[in-house]
Amino acid sequence: MDEQPLERIKQVEEQFVEKIADNMHTYGVSATVGRVLGIIYMNRRPMTLDELSQETGMSKTRMSQVVREMVDLNIAEKVFEKGIRKDLYNVEQDYYQTFVSLFTSNWRKTIQKNKMFEKKMSAELKFMLENEALDEEMEQKMNILLKETKEWLDYYQWLAQLVEFFDSGEIFKHVPKP
Amino acid sequence: MDEQPLERIKQVEEQFVEKIADNMHTYGVSATVGRVLGIIYMNRRPMTLDELSQETGMSKTRMSQVVREMVDLNIAEKVFEKGIRKDLYNVEQDYYQTFVSLFTSNWRKTIQKNKMFEKKMSAELKFMLENEALDEEMEQKMNILLKETKEWLDYYQWLAQLVEFFDSGEIFKHVPKP
DNA sequence: AAATTTATAAACTTTTTATTTTACAAACTT
DNA sequence: AAGTTTGTAAAATAAAAAGTTTATAAATTT
Numbered sequence: 001m002d003e004q005p006l007e008r009i010k011q012v013e014e015q016f017v018e019k020i021a022d023n024m025h026t027y028g029v030s031a032t033v034g035r036v037l038g039i040i041y042m043n044r045r046p047m048t049l050d051e052l053s054q055e056t057g058m059s060k061t062r063m064s065q066v067v068r069e070m071v072d073l074n075i076a077e078k079v080f081e082k083g084i085r086k087d088l089y090n091v092e093q094d095y096y097q098t099f100v101s102l103f104t105s106n107w108r109k110t111i112q113k114n115k116m117f118e119k120k121m122s123a124e125l126k127f128m129l130e131n132e133a134l135d136e137e138m139e140q141k142m143n144i145l146l147k148e149t150k151e152w153l154d155y156y157q158w159l160a161q162l163v164e165f166f167d168s169g170e171i172f173k174h175v176p177k178p
Numbered sequence: 179m180d181e182q183p184l185e186r187i188k189q190v191e192e193q194f195v196e197k198i199a200d201n202m203h204t205y206g207v208s209a210t211v212g213r214v215l216g217i218i219y220m221n222r223r224p225m226t227l228d229e230l231s232q233e234t235g236m237s238k239t240r241m242s243q244v245v246r247e248m249v250d251l252n253i254a255e256k257v258f259e260k261g262i263r264k265d266l267y268n269v270e271q272d273y274y275q276t277f278v279s280l281f282t283s284n285w286r287k288t289i290q291k292n293k294m295f296e297k298k299m300s301a302e303l304k305f306m307l308e309n310e311a312l313d314e315e316m317e318q319k320m321n322i323l324l325k326e327t328k329e330w331l332d333y334y335q336w337l338a339q340l341v342e343f344f345d346s347g348e349i350f351k352h353v354p355k356p
Numbered sequence: 357a358a359a360t361t362t363a364t365a366a367a368c369t370t371t372t373t374a375t376t377t378t379a380c381a382a383a384c385t386t
Numbered sequence: 387a388a389g390t391t392t393g394t395a396a397a398a399t400a401a402a403a404a405g406t407t408t409a410t411a412a413a414t415t416t
Contacts, residue, residue: 026288110204178332
C-alpha cells in the first residue's frame with residue numbers, strides 16, 4: 001500500500017478532474033467538456049489536441065469538437081506559441097469567471113430562442129383576433145393567451161437583465177468573492 | 179385551412195407547452211418535467227396522474243416519477259381536494275419563483291457534493307504531508323494541491339451565498355421584475 | 357374481508373446523446 | 387509539386403438516459 005508519492009499525486013489530480021467532469025451537468029455542458037477543462041486547468045499551461053487526446057483517451061476529432069465548443073462558450077481560447085505548429089488551447093483559470101461564462105452562454109441561447117418564439121406567437125394571436133369571426137368565449141381565451149405571451153416576454157426580459165448582471169460583474173458587488 | 183378556432187387555441191397552447199419542455203434542459207431538468215409543468219400550468223388547476231398520463235401520452239408510472247421529482251425540486255405540490263381520492267398536483271404559477279426553485283435546487287445539490295469531496299481531499303493531503311517521507315518537490319506539489327482545495331472550498335462557499343441571494347429574493351432588489 | 361383503486365418498484369425496451377471511425381480538405385515541409 | 391501533418395465533417399457505433407410494462411404493495415370502498 002505504500003505507493004510512489006508521485007503516483008498518489010497523479011491520482012489526486014485525476015480525482016479533481018473527475019469531480020469537475022461530474023459537476024459539469026449542473027453548468028449545462030457535458031462531462032467531457034468538464035474533463036478537458038479540468039485537464040488543461042491542472043496542467044497549468046496550454047495543451048494541443050494530441051495531448052488532450054492522450055490524456056482523455058478520446059479521439060482527436062472528439063477533442064477538436066469539444067475544444068471548439070469551449071471556445072464558443074468563452075471558457076477556452078486558442079493561443080499561439082512561436083515555433084509550435086499545432087494549435088494550443090488554454091482555459092480560464094478563474095472559477096468565478098468560468099461560472100459566469102457558462103451561465104451567460106447557456107441562458108443567452110435560451111433567451112434568444114424564446115423571445116423569437118413569443119414574438120411569433122404574439123403576432124399569430126393578434127392576427128387571429130383581428131381576422132377571424134370569434135364568439136365571446138374564444139376571444140376571451142385568445143386574449144388570455146396573448147396576455148400570457150406578454151408576460152413570458154417580460155420574464156425573458158428579466159432573464160436578459162439577470163445575465164447582464166452577471167456578465168458585467170455587478171453580481172460580485174453583492175455576493176463578494178471570499 | 180380554416181380550422182375550428184377552439185382547435186387552433188389548443189394548438190397554440192400545445193406549442194407553449196412544447197417550448198417550455200425544450201427550455202427545461204437549461205433549467206437543469208428533463209423535457210418531460212417541463213412538459214408536465216407546462217400542462218399543469220396551462221390547465222390553471224391541479225391535475226391527477228391519470229389526467230397527466232392522458233395529456234402527455236406517457237404512462238401513469240412515469241407521471242408518478244416526474245411529479246415526485248417536481249415536488250422534490252419545489253416546483254410542484256400535492257394538494258388535497260375533499261371528495262377526490264386521487265392525488266392532485268399543482269405547480270407554481272410564478273415563472274420567477276420557478277426559476278429560483280430550479281436554480282437553487284440544482285446548485286445546492288452540486289455544492290453539497292463538492293464541499294464533501296473537497297473536505298475529504300484536504301484531509302487526505304494533510305495526512306500524506308504529515309505521515310509520509312517526501313522530498314522537497316513532492317511536498318511542494320502537495321501544498322499546491324492543498325491550496326487548490328482551499329480555493330475550491332471558497333468557490334463553493336461563494337456559490338452557496340449566491341444560492342442564498344436568489345432564495346431570499348434579494349436578487350429581485352437588484353434585478354427587479356418588470 | 358373481498359374487490360377495486362391508487363401508487364411505487366424493478367426489469368425491460370426504446371430513444372437520445374456521446375464517441376469513434378472513416379474520409380477528406382487545407383496548410384505546411386521538403 | 388509530392389508527401390506529411392493538422393483540423394474538420396459526416397456516417398457508424400457504443401453508451402447513457404428516458405420511458406414503458408409488468409408485478410406488487412398500500413389504501414379505500416362496498
